[in-house]
Amino acid sequence: MSAIRPLPPELINQIAAGEVIERPSSVVKELVENSLDAGATRIEVDIEQGGARLIRVRDDGGGIPKDELPLAVASHATSKIGSFDDLEHVASMGFRGEALASVSSVARFALTSRARGEDAAFRIEVDGGKLQAARPAQHPQGSSVEVRDLFYNVPARRKFLRAERTEFAHIDDLLKSLALARSKVEFRLSHNGKPVRMLKAARDENAALQRVAEVLGEEFPAQSLRIDHAAAGLHLSGWVGLPTASRSQADSQYFYVNGRLVRDRIVAHAVRQAYADVLFHGRHAAFVLYLELDPAGVDVNVHPAKSEVRFREQRLVHDFLFRTLHEALAQTRAGQVVTNAQSSDGVLAMASTTQAAYANPMPVRTSTPAWSGQFSQNRLNLGVRDEPLADYAALLGEPGNASVVAAMPLPETEEGEAPPLGFAIAQLKNIYILAENAQGLVLVDMHAAHERITYEKLKTGRAYSNLRSQLLLVPLQVSVSAKEAAAAEEHADALAEWGLELSRSGPSGVVVRRIPALLEGADVAQLCRDVLGELAQHGSSRRLQELENELLSTMACHGSVRAGRRLSVPEMNALLREMEATERSGQCNHGRPTWTQLSLGELDRLFMRGR
Known part of the structure; x- marks a missing residue:
């Protein structure tokens, strides 16, 4: 080992560059963030050869006074923080004061700037770690940074650059992400002298x-x-x-x-x-x-x-x-x-597909029952076995009583209005329901739709009933990490509410005595590790609920109307009404869509009507 000695500034900056400057897009990120911190309303990025030859970022921000230009490329010099309290309340994009110093240590660097209120602009250059004196230049208010021949003095790093197209794609992706962050700033991007992207400032x-x-x-x-x-x-x-x-x-x-x-x-x-x-x-x-x-x-x-x-x-x-x-x-x-307009509760905004059409509803086929808003759930008589509901009710401690999961309020609609999913007109191959609504044709996958309806009923029943737990004949000892064992001790009461009873048995172990009855037969040891792992990492866990949901989803699948089942028109209409009243009914339990809409315009285009 050689003697301990301080590193030269040039080497310190190159080491810092190794942490911050991974590729040309890293340089663009640091420069554009500086422009945003300077209050720029327009930022232009010019790239040559994917950034390996030239990266130029120009902005109309506040600029840098002549006397501060040398400090801009000095290590750990910044205007963005000045105390530990500032570091605790960072509101700017950059704050470490090492970006320009790092970039200038691995490229031929030039900075031209004109500060707000100044009559002239000034330019400094850094080549091979040597800073030249500031000299006058022509430039409007704002700053321009030029980075040429990136990694010219670090050939090992330059060899790791990818193809020109790949490096530019990274720059383009980066600029798009920054543009999403600041919608009121105009961004322009060019490559090899050709405009590639222009994102105008958004005012609303x-x-x-x-x-x-x-x-x-x-x-x-x-x-x-x-x-x-x-x-x-x-x-x-x-x-x-x-x-x-x-x-x-x-x-x-x-x-x-x-x-x-x-x-x-x-x-x-x-x-x-x-x-x-x-x-x-x-x-x-x-x-x-x-x-x-x-x-x-x-x-x-x-x-x-x-x-x-x-x-x-x-x-x-x-x-x-x-x-x-x-x-x-x-x-x-x-x-x-x-509709992408803010709703009254401020969470999200949606509208029924028929809202605009209610004022002028389409005529309904005479073969379809008149809509009265009073379709009873009992009309959804799909001939489905009740065993899944009954079995689940038993697990909730209410044997033989499936009513706890059978109640689902239907939407109230005034007479004469067309409901969102319209009225059933036919069944295709005993798989799809065809319905007519104000916009045109609705197609529904009847099994996927009824599966979601049944699944939501089962979850509703679970939410309003006490889950039964299954006592293990022999308590199970499970080895976990010390952090997971501490989480078991801290969250024991919350886990007990889900039917999982366990206690810490040592520095890195827990004992399981009860599990939710729904999960009988599950891998108890792995279940505990999954739950405790999430609790230790995130402070909360939904693993128990997810496993129960998987079981309820399977029950709902087997308890739903199967493809190939012939439905009557009233049954189809009842299913449509339940879909309109059920949360998440746009997808089945597995994420597949349950319905789709073909508007009259789309149908007209299929048959080239009006051309």
Whole structure:
């Protein structure tokens, strides 16, 4: 070992660059965030050769005075914080004061700026770690940063750059994510002298939604719910995609904390749980969400690239996100379409597909029973066995009584109105129900629809009844981590309410004495590890509820009308009315859609009418 000695500044900056500057898009991120912190309303990004040859970021922000230009490229020099209290309440995108110093140590760097109120602009250059004196230059108010020949003096890093197209794609994706964070700022992007993207500043919510559409696709606004909800010092706003608009990859998920795009396990877990009951297996939700909270409630100084945060009240944030999204998705019912306007409760907004048409309802076929809003649930006589409901009622401690899960209020509609899903007109192949509503043709998968209805009844019954627990003949000793054992001790009462009775038996062990009767036959040891693992990590767990829901889903599947069953018109209409009254009825328990709408316009186009 050689003697201990301080590192030279150039090496310190290159080490810092290794943490912050991973690829050209990392440079763009640091420069654009500086522009946003400077109050820019227009940001232009020019790229050459995927950023390897040139990255230029120009803005119309506040600019930097001549005397402060050398400090802008000095290590840990910043105008954004000045005390420990400032670090506890970071409201800016950047704050460490190491970005420009790091970038200038691995590229040929130039900064030109004209401060607000100044008559002239000045330019500094850094090459090979050597800073040149500031000299006059021509530039409007704002700043321009030029980064040429990235990693020219670190050939090992330069060899790891990908193809030009790949590196530019990362820059484009990054700029889109930043544009979603600041909808009132105009962004322009060019590559090799050709304009690629121009996102105009949004002055209202409709324009902001249009920007979202430019990033996530033009179809996203029509397939999303508007979220705007506040509680416990937290405010969540934005848009979440409907389950039917899910994607095969998690590439359309944007979550911002106080304007900063983050990837956080607490957030990911809460969102995944909120969609658990409506999302098809292997699919991923699309969303653009903004969480606002007191800066003191979140630590943004836990990752060099500032892509991760740590919430001081993790459980509060997790539960707030889950409940807000869960309740929003629960209100989606078959026959409703999204309006993307804020509702009275501030959570989401939807409207019946027939609202606009009620003033001029379409005529109803005479073969269809007249709608009176008084369809009784007893009319839904699908000949389905009652054993699943009866068995479940027994587990609730009410043997032979399935009424606890059979009550489902139906929507009240005035005589003459067309209900959202319309009136049944036929059954296709004993699988699909065809109905006519004010917009045109509705197609319903009758098994998927009835499966969701039955499933929601079973869950409602569970929510309003006491679950029975099953006493194990021999208490089971389960080895867990010390952290999980502590969680078992802390949350023992809450677990007992779900029928899981366990106690800590040592530093890293628990003893299980009872389990929910619904889960008889389950792998008890693995169940406990799953539950305690979530409690230790997130402060809450829905694993018990998820397992019970899986069982109820299976029961609902077997207890629902099967494909191939011939239904009468009254039975079909009764099923449509129950769909309109059932939460999450737009999807079955497995996330598949239960219905679809073909408008008259779409039907006309199929047959080229009016052409």
